Amino acid sequence: MYTPLMITSDTSERLIESTRELLWERGYVGTSPKAIQQRAGAGQGSMYHHFSGKPDLALAAIRRTAEEMRGKAEEQFGGPGTALERITAYLRRERDVLKGCPVGRLTQDPDVMADPALRAPVDETFVWLRGRLAEVLAEGVARGELSAALDPGVAAATVVAVLQGGYVLARAADSTAPFEQAVDGVLGLLAAQSTAS
Amino acid sequence: MYTPLMITSDTSERLIESTRELLWERGYVGTSPKAIQQRAGAGQGSMYHHFSGKPDLALAAIRRTAEEMRGKAEEQFGGPGTALERITAYLRRERDVLKGCPVGRLTQDPDVMADPALRAPVDETFVWLRGRLAEVLAEGVARGELSAALDPGVAAATVVAVLQGGYVLARAADSTAPFEQAVDGVLGLLAAQSTAS
DNA sequence: GTCTATACCCGGATAGAC
DNA sequence: GTCTATCCGGGTATAGAC
Secondary structure, X not given: OOOOOOOOOHHHHHHHXXXXXXXXXXXXXXXXXXXXXXXXXXXXXXXXXXXXXXXXXXXXXXXXXXXXXHHHHHXXXXXXXXXXXXXXXXHHOOOOHHHOOOOHHHHHOHHHHOOHHHHHHHHHHHHHHHHHHHHHHHHHHHXXXXXXXXXXXXXXXXXXXXXXXXXXXXXXXXXXXXXXXXHHHHHHHHHOOEOOO | OOOOOOOOOHHHHHHHHHHHHHHHXXXXXXXXXXXXXXXXXXXXXXXXXHOOOXXXXXXXXXXXXXXXXXXXXXXXXXOOOOHHHHHHHHHHOOOOHHHOOOOHHHHHOHHHHHOHHHHHHHHHHHHHHHHHHHHHHHHHHHOOOEXXXXXXXXXXXXXXXXXXXXXXXXXXXXXXXXXHHHHHHHHHHHHOOEOOO
């Protein structure tokens, strides 16, 4: 049986999970310690016993969310299929499109971006994501699946941007349709780079 | 000489401009009436004389920002050149990339999205933008500049998403580089749809 | 580890004088 | 139109009992 390396108390655990949810729904500025405590079913003293304050708790929450996001992405990147198939699987996998990206939304939070500790996991997540996608695309080129004219690093940035921007369009429209269109569009453009013909 | 149709007092004007700046920098939740007043050099009473409260002021600010955004985009869309040239001009025009999109960032503000009045201008802006870009792309197809295989509506969503997502990547990295990569990538993919060869 | 009490400032707004 | 006074609740935290 699997035993987690980091043992945290149940209360600490619930506090982190509540914070993750609230950061996703309302952002850092819009999330109060009181709201976190209430959702976690924990008292004031309990929270300040386990964490030094709001930034400390947010750090734990953001780190876990970032790690989860990388793990889920790797499920598609490391899966079977051609480069284009794996990228398609990634972009089309089930998502809470209308809730947006729990990491991407933090870039709009001035207090998160102003704190190097909170900012770091956000930065690292997107650096990793672009790099990993670039690897997948480079594999596709190396295997002759994709045109050698394709710059993997540049195309990777485009794919990630479509995803993040797709969330923005979906939230603005209160509909998943523009997200799906944006994804369809970039996949169509990439398919035109396919040498499979 | 040009005379604006809507005459507003100097104080009202400064309040709206301060609100526009703060909404851009800190979002709706992160912007307090007091901060608006201080930046505008106006007192409490003055603000509540001209506006009924924070939502009313935010509505004026958001409407103006949305209108400005459409106007600036139309400068490139309605300009000279092929469809691809106009889209390139739009995506590469000078921008405060690290500040992000003043309209797009509002989609992350739960209190804005929850208020139909505040939400409407945000929604309309992106509907307009996607529609206008689709027109430009459709012209390109009709003129034989672009492949008939290109779906203008779908590609338009992709282009807008790249822009919005590019802002996210730039803010995460604290660098304009990923924004520029994402833009280069989508322009390269669109160029491959060009029939100019 | 968790609870309650307390503190202090800020957010958002109203009231009424000038 | 603008100013000051005032209000009430919430945000964020500390202190100390249990």
